[in-house]
Amino acid sequence: MPLNLSRTTFLYFRTALQMVWHSSPGWTLVNLVFVMVRGAMPLLLLYVVRLLVDEVTHALTLPVSERTYHGVVMVAVWAGIFFLLNAVASSLGALVREKHSHRLNDYIQKLIHERTTRIHYSFFENPEYQDTYYRAINDANFRPSRIFYGMVGLLQSLITVTLLGGLILSLKWWVFLAVVGVLLPLVWYRIVFSRKLFRLHRQQTEDERRLAYYNRLLTVKEFAKELRIFQWGELFMQRFLALRQGLRGEQFALLRTKALSELVVQLLMTVLIVLFYSFIAIETLRGEIGAGYMVMLFLAMQRGYGYLQEMLTRMSSLYEDSLFLRNFIEFLHIEVPEQQYGTTDFPCPITKGIVFENVSFRYPQSRGWVLCDVSLTLRPGETLALVGANGAGKSTFVKLLSGLYEPVEGRILVDGIEMAHIDRQALARQVSVIFQDFMLYNVSARENIWLGNVVDDLHDDRVRQAAVNAGVDALLKGLPKGYDTRLGNLFKGSEELSQGEWQRMALARSFFNDGQVIILDEPTSSLDAITEARLIDHFKEIVSGRTALIVSHRLSTLHLADRIAVLEDSRLVEIGTHDELMARQGAFYRIFGSTKPSDSKPPKSPEGGL
Numbered sequence: 040m041p042l043n044l045s046r047t048t049f050l051y052f053r054t055a056l057q058m059v060w061h062s063s064p065g066w067t068l069v070n071l072v073f074v075m076v077r078g079a080m081p082l083l084l085l086y087v088v089r090l091l092v093d094e095v096t097h098a099l100t101l102p103v104s105e106r107t108y109h110g111v112v113m114v115a116v117w118a119g120i121f122f123l124l125n126a127v128a129s130s131l132g133a134l135v136r137e138k139h140s141h142r143l144n145d146y147i148q149k150l151i152h153e154r155t156t157r158i159h160y161s162f163f164e165n166p167e168y169q170d171t172y173y174r175a176i177n178d179a180n181f182r183p184s185r186i187f188y189g190m191v192g193l194l195q196s197l198i199t200v201t202l203l204g205g206l207i208l209s210l211k212w213w214v215f216l217a218v219v220g221v222l223l224p225l226v227w228y229r230i231v232f233s234r235k236l237f238r239l240h241r242q243q244t245e246d247e248r249r250l251a252y253y254n255r256l257l258t259v260k261e262f263a264k265e266l267r268i269f270q271w272g273e274l275f276m277q278r279f280l281a282l283r284q285g286l287r288g289e290q291f292a293l294l295r296t297k298a299l300s301e302l303v304v305q306l307l308m309t310v311l312i313v314l315f316y317s318f319i320a321i322e323t324l325r326g327e328i329g330a331g332y333m334v335m336l337f338l339a340m341q342r343g344y345g346y347l348q349e350m351l352t353r354m355s356s357l358y359e360d361s362l363f364l365r366n367f368i369e370f371l372h373i374e375v376p377e378q379q380y381g382t383t384d385f386p387c388p389i390t391k392g393i394v395f396e397n398v399s400f401r402y403p404q405s406r407g408w409v410l411c412d413v414s415l416t417l418r419p420g421e422t423l424a425l426v427g428a429n430g431a432g433k434s435t436f437v438k439l440l441s442g443l444y445e446p447v448e449g450r451i452l453v454d455g456i457e458m459a460h461i462d463r464q465a466l467a468r469q470v471s472v473i474f475q476d477f478m479l480y481n482v483s484a485r486e487n488i489w490l491g492n493v494v495d496d497l498h499d500d501r502v503r504q505a506a507v508n509a510g511v512d513a514l515l516k517g518l519p520k521g522y523d524t525r526l527g528n529l530f531k532g533s534e535e536l537s538q539g540e541w542q543r544m545a546l547a548r549s550f551f552n553d554g555q556v557i558i559l560d561e562p563t564s565s566l567d568a569i570t571e572a573r574l575i576d577h578f579k580e581i582v583s584g585r586t587a588l589i590v591s592h593r594l595s596t597l598h599l600a601d602r603i604a605v606l607e608d609s610r611l612v613e614i615g616t617h618d619e620l621m622a623r624q625g626a627f628y629r630i631f632g633s634t635k636p637s638d639s640k641p642p643k644s645p646e647g648g649l
């Protein structure tokens with residue numbers, strides 16, 4: 040198998056080293072000092088043993104009356120000093136390594152978070168990207184520190200092995216070569232194995248994600264209700280186990296081959312050690328080397344072999360890590376359609392409106408057009424409703440209008456400025472959106488509302504006004520810590536809300552942002568009739584002066600709109616006032632014409648203000 044160790048592997052190592060350095064130059068240097076000290080220690084300790092044995096054997100040749108203990112004691116003191124130094128270097132070194140490793144992990148997490156928050160939104164809706172993401176995120180949890188520890192350890196073992204190797208080399212060069220020669224197949228095999236393991240992991244990514252998905256189905260709250268109602272527990276447990284057994288089976292087969300191959304190499308090494316020990320013992324008996332030197336060589340061989348093994352293991356796992364690092368680098372450099380926002384400010388106030396000019400769109404992985412040649416103008420200050428059957432493309436229209444996606448064909452212009460050229464912060468400041476699948480945030484009620492516009496300071500008055508407009512003020516005041524109560528059920532002391540109450544929080548969030556454009560995708564789907572009626576009564580007041588787009592299936596909500604646009608089969612088929620569309624008896628009439636007035640209008644609000 041071609042190993043292609045050269046360029047890419049070194050590129051990955053270089054990237055890893057750069058990460059280690061950039062994470063903290065200071066700690067990298069301190070670490071290096073400790074590594075060198077610890078690397079040299081084993082040889083110093085062996086040297087002291089040799090001196091000790093030589094002192095003792097020399098003393099043994101003298102009559103007892105002439106023996107002095109001064110030399111032996113001095114060597115023993117030196118041994119003590121080196122042991123102490125070794126212990127201090129070891130524990131301080133561990134602290135330094137831990138500290139540096141934390142820095143490295145923080146640095147890597149920062150790289151990931153920067154990427155996940157800036158990457159194009161389409162990334163999260165594309166299964167192929169999900170694989171890359173999964174691999175990178177999974178590995179990023181432990182690979183960086185493993186690479187780091189691997190490098191530190193490798194350097195340390197390299198220093199020790201070089202010094203011990205020099206010692207063996209000083210005796211017989213061919214002994215040294217024989218040791219290295221026997222180890223080469225082991226190195227080679229480990230590299231081959233690492234590549235195989237890497238390939239297997241890449242092949243298994245999709246299944247690993249499916250496994251994680253089954254695990255989520257079985258363990259998290261979102262699924263817990265339906266899992267019990269429909270009794271899916273056994274079914275998904277079986278699927279989980281079957282999939283896991285398959286995946287682990289393939290991995291284990293590879294590990295078994297690795298273990299067998301390593302056993303053969305270990306046998307070769309054992310033979311070599313027996314030969315080496317016999318050779319040294321015979322050389323000592325022949326008077327070629329002293330007893331102290333013999334002991335030192337025995338220990339050097341024994342320790343050197345241990346360090347060499349350790350070094351090889353580190354080398355091959357570093358190689359394996361470097362391959363996995365590829366996933367991470369791939370993720371950092373993944374090419375998604377560039378989401379390039381310009382630096383132009385959002386027009387303030389909008390005078391001409393937001394124009395969809397022959398806009399067509401399809402998702403990267405979708406088969407046909409989801410929106411086809413749509414042209415319309417959202418006039419300044421008007422409320423436009425968007426209607427259409429399920430799958431007609433309404434939410435997609437919202438994603439385009441809010442800047443999450445760009446048209447594949449055509450343009451979206453805000454007062455003549457292309458949406459893509461507008462600065463992201465300015466866009467966020469001026470356009471607030473509630474999506475159909477709005478999110479629940481387990482932070483305080485106050486912050487839940489403030490999240491609608493974090494560019495502005497958290498002004499209590501404005502938060503309260505947004506809550507009043509969305510009809511949650513009374514509810515929030517009644518919570519144990521009022522607006523400071525944490526919402527949700529993830530953390531202790533939180534208060535859970537109902538679905539409709541969460542939707543009202545989402546509305547409050549979007550009202551808090553007093554930008555010029557407000558987009559509401561199914562804003563009343565979970566609201567009770569009275570709350571909906573209040574919202575409708577006061578909607579004009581709440582959005583006064585703002586340009587609004589409302590997506591809704593409810594005729595009651597549509598009454599709020601100045602005009603209504605109808606999407607059908609990806610195309611804009613009608614646009615006009617409610618009365619115009621009804622009179623026309625076209626697509627809108629077909630959908631809503633038969634709706635009884637009682638279905639269409641919610642009960643009148645009993646009191647003013649939401």
Ligand SMILES: Nc1ncnc2c1ncn2[C@@H]1O[C@H](COP(=O)(O)OP(=O)(O)OP(=O)(O)O)[C@@H](O)[C@H]1O
Binds near residue numbers: 404409431435436
């Ligand atoms: N991320 C996506 N990737 C690929 N296709 C998608 C994606 N999101 C939506 N679609 C497809 O685009 C079409 C329009 O979806 P969209 O969600 O815009 O419809 P909608 O009008 O909002 O429907 P509903 O009333 O059910 O909410 C659908 O056929 C859907 O399958």
